[in-house]
Amino acid sequence: MQPDCQATRENIDAYALGALDADEARALETHLAACDACAALLDDAAKGAAALALGVPLQAASPALKARVLASAAILSDATRPRRRTPWWQAAAAVLAIAAAGGLAWGIATQRRVDDLEERNVRISAAATEQAGEMAQLRAALQEMAGADARLASSVHMQEAIVDVVSQPDMRRTAMTGTDAAPAASARYLWSPSEQLGTLVASELPALPEGGVYRMWAVYRGGRWIATGDFTADADGGGHLVVRGDEGDEPPGDALLWFCVTIEPAGATTASRGEMILRSPNF
Amino acid sequence: MEYTGLPDEELMDRLTGRDLAAFEALYDRYSDLVYSVALRVVGDKHVAEDIAQDVFLRVWRRPDQFDPRRGKFMTWLLSVTRNRSIDERRSYGRRLRREALPSTTEEEEAIPSGDERDDPAVATVLSDERAAVRRAMEVLPPEQRLAISLAYFGGLTQQEVANKLGQPLGTVKTRIRLGMQKMRGALEERRTKDGRS
Numbered sequence: 166m167q168p169d170c171q172a173t174r175e176n177i178d179a180y181a182l183g184a185l186d187a188d189e190a191r192a193l194e195t196h197l198a199a200c201d202a203c204a205a206l207l208d209d210a211a212k213g214a215a216a217l218a219l220g221v222p223l224q225a226a227s228p229a230l231k232a233r234v235l236a237s238a239a240i241l242s243d244a245t246r247p248r249r250r251t252p253w254w255q256a257a258a259a260v261l262a263i264a265a266a267g268g269l270a271w272g273i274a275t276q277r278r279v280d281d282l283e284e285r286n287v288r289i290s291a292a293a294t295e296q297a298g299e300m301a302q303l304r305a306a307l308q309e310m311a312g313a314d315a316r317l318a319s320s321v322h323m324q325e326a327i328v329d330v331v332s333q334p335d336m337r338r339t340a341m342t343g344t345d346a347a348p349a350a351s352a353r354y355l356w357s358p359s360e361q362l363g364t365l366v367a368s369e370l371p372a373l374p375e376g377g378v379y380r381m382w383a384v385y386r387g388g389r390w391i392a393t394g395d396f397t398a399d400a401d402g403g404g405h406l407v408v409r410g411d412e413g414d415e416p417p418g419d420a421l422l423w424f425c426v427t428i429e430p431a432g433a434t435t436a437s438r439g440e441m442i443l444r445s446p447n448f
Numbered sequence: 449m450e451y452t453g454l455p456d457e458e459l460m461d462r463l464t465g466r467d468l469a470a471f472e473a474l475y476d477r478y479s480d481l482v483y484s485v486a487l488r489v490v491g492d493k494h495v496a497e498d499i500a501q502d503v504f505l506r507v508w509r510r511p512d513q514f515d516p517r518r519g520k521f522m523t524w525l526l527s528v529t530r531n532r533s534i535d536e537r538r539s540y541g542r543r544l545r546r547e548a549l550p551s552t553t554e555e556e557e558a559i560p561s562g563d564e565r566d567d568p569a570v571a572t573v574l575s576d577e578r579a580a581v582r583r584a585m586e587v588l589p590p591e592q593r594l595a596i597s598l599a600y601f602g603g604l605t606q607q608e609v610a611n612k613l614g615q616p617l618g619t620v621k622t623r624i625r626l627g628m629q630k631m632r633g634a635l636e637e638r639r640t641k642d643g644r645s
Contacts, residue, residue, distance in 0.1 A: 178628035179621065183534065184599035184606045211523060213632045217600050218485045218526040220581040226483035230497050231475060237501070238471055238508040334506040334532055337539065 169196040173203045181210035182217075327364045330355045339445045341424060347371040347442035350402075354381075354424055354445070361410035363393070367426065370402040371442060376431030379442070381406055386420045392435040423447050452476075456521035463511035471508055478522070479504070482529045489533035489601050499536055503529050534603035584634035592627030595620050 173196045179185050180193050197204045330336055336357050343350035349369040356363030365381055373379070378395040385391065398404035425444035433439065451459065451473035462470035482503055487496035506513070506528065514524050585593065598609045610620040 175621070175625060179599065179606055179624050182596065182599045182624065182628070183531070183603065184609070184624065186605045186607060208519060209632060210628070211519065211527065213628050213635075214530075214600060215523040215526045216581045216584070216631065216635060217596065218488075218530055219481070219522075219578055220585050221481075221484045221488040223480050223578075224484045224487055226479045226500060227497065230483070230500060231479065234475060234479075234501050234504050235468070235472060237505055239468060334502050334528070335535070336502070 170200060170203055173197065173200070174206060177203070177206050177210045178213065181207065181214040183214075327355070330357050330360070330362055330364050335359050339424065341367070341426065341443040341445045343369070343443055344441050346440050350443050352426065352443050356408065363408035363410075365396075365404075365406040365408065365426075367398070367404045367443065368402060370398040370404050371428075372402075373397065373428060374430065378429055378431065378433075379404060379406075379426050380429045380433075380439075381408070381424065381426050382438075383424055384422045386422055390435075390438065395429070457516050460507075460511050460514055460516070460521055463508065471504075474507065475504055478525060482525065485526060485529045486533045486536075489530065489603070490537050495536060496533075499529070499533050503532055530600070537603055580635060580638050584631045584638065587634050588627050588630055592623045592630070595623040596627045599624060 169192075173193055176185060176189065176193055180190060185193065197207060336355060338353060338355045341352040341354060347370065350367065350371065351369060352365055352367035354363060354365045367379070370379065378397060380395050381393045383391045383393055393408045393410075394406045396404050396406040423445045425441050427439045427441050429439045451469055454470075454473065456474065456477070459470045459474050463474075479500060483496055483500040486499035486503075487493060490496055490499065503525070507525070514521060518524070588596075595609055595613070598604050598612060599606065602609075604612065606620050606624065607617055609615075609624075610617040613620065
């Protein structure tokens with residue numbers, strides 16, 4: 166028996182339960198990678214952990230959930246087909262269905278439109294329940310719904326990004342609230358660390374100075390501010406931004422503290438920071 | 449094509465070909481279980497539905513993430529569900545405690561025992577296997593069940609469990625290790641008996 170085998174065997178169940186701290190887990194994984202005898206024990210431990218889940222009292226998932234999941238799956242299937250331009254109505258329809266599906270009442274463009282969308286999505290879900298196998302009819306219904314709101318067609322790019330983000334298992338979401346400089350402003354930011362993809366939807370944004378832009382920042386421990394992108398608003402103060410990161414964007418080892426949005430003059434470098442209008446709570 | 453009798457692994461194979469009917473069959477088989485596990489962890493029906501949806505859409509989008517050489521589909525699915533639920537619980541821990549779990553006690557967090565009933569409306573999927581698991585849990589002393597539950601459903605490390613219970617870390621480690629060994633032993637014994645009968 167290797168020196169670490171005893172400790173590994175004592176900890177293997179805790180590891181399968183997710184109850185080791187990060188250092189203990191790393192040490193155990195290092196040992197498992199080198200010791201076939203201990204690695205063989207992990208399978209049993211994992212089965213034991215899964216058995217705990219199997220023993221929970223069963224509750225029935227709602228029929229509406231099934232309708233939402235199947236509708237989302239069918240639409241995502243289309244959305245993820247390689248490099249085909251998605252018709253605007255289909256992308257908009259996907260967002261409508263997903264918004265209903267996840268209870269994601271953060272809205273598409275403004276909070277005011279959410280109630281109206283939800284009402285229409287009830288009809289979409291009902292259609293999906295009855296016709297889960299006939300997605301052509303569902304899409305026709307969705308097209309009709311989306312067509313009623315031309316503004317949803319304004320950014321296919323944004324809508325496709327939202328579909329991508331909300332379908333990620335590691336999706337995170339945070340709300341931003343207006344600062345004293347813009348008390349009515351609010352925003353939702355959804356992002357997936359694994360996909361390095363995020364979507365910001367803001368409403369009630371204050372007017373921009375001539376040529377100005379809104380700039381979103383991610384603030385990391387150590388006082389590092391990373392500009393994630395610039396955007397503008399429509400006539401009603403609604404704005405959105407798709408954030409696509411690269412491996413090098415994130416300061417290695419630095420914890421993300423919070424997000425914010427500032428107003429910057431045209432052509433401002435990322436070294437400057439203008440007035441802050443939105444910010445998230447600290448993480 | 450009739451899918452209800454197909455094994456999980458064959459249905460997963462069909463998902464790579466974007467077979468929505470196979471996906472629906474998997475959903476029908478496991479949705480109540482996935483939802484119930486999520487609900488057990490987060491304690492909020494709406495959040496649990498969001499989690500169940502995320503889990504199934506992950507299965508749909510990335511069926512290749514399941515590797516049949518590394519174990520059964522159900523084991524993998526429950527592991528994904530538990531981990532996703534714990535992530536949600538940690539992300540929204542403060543909100544959940546404030547809004548949805550205001551009076552959770554240690555006993556309430558204990559692993560469900562045999563006297564907790566399923567929703568009668570739920571179909572009896574996996575009923576034999578689930579009954580065996582719940583009988584195996586009944587053999588555990590309460591303090592072992594509690595330590596295991598806080599770790600698995602509460603997402604706590606052994607040190608955090610020790611802090612929460614006011615017990616030495618070594619005691620908690622022993623409870624978790626012995627509890628899991630006993631449960632596996634009881635399950636194995638039952639499988640052996642079933643195999644003989």
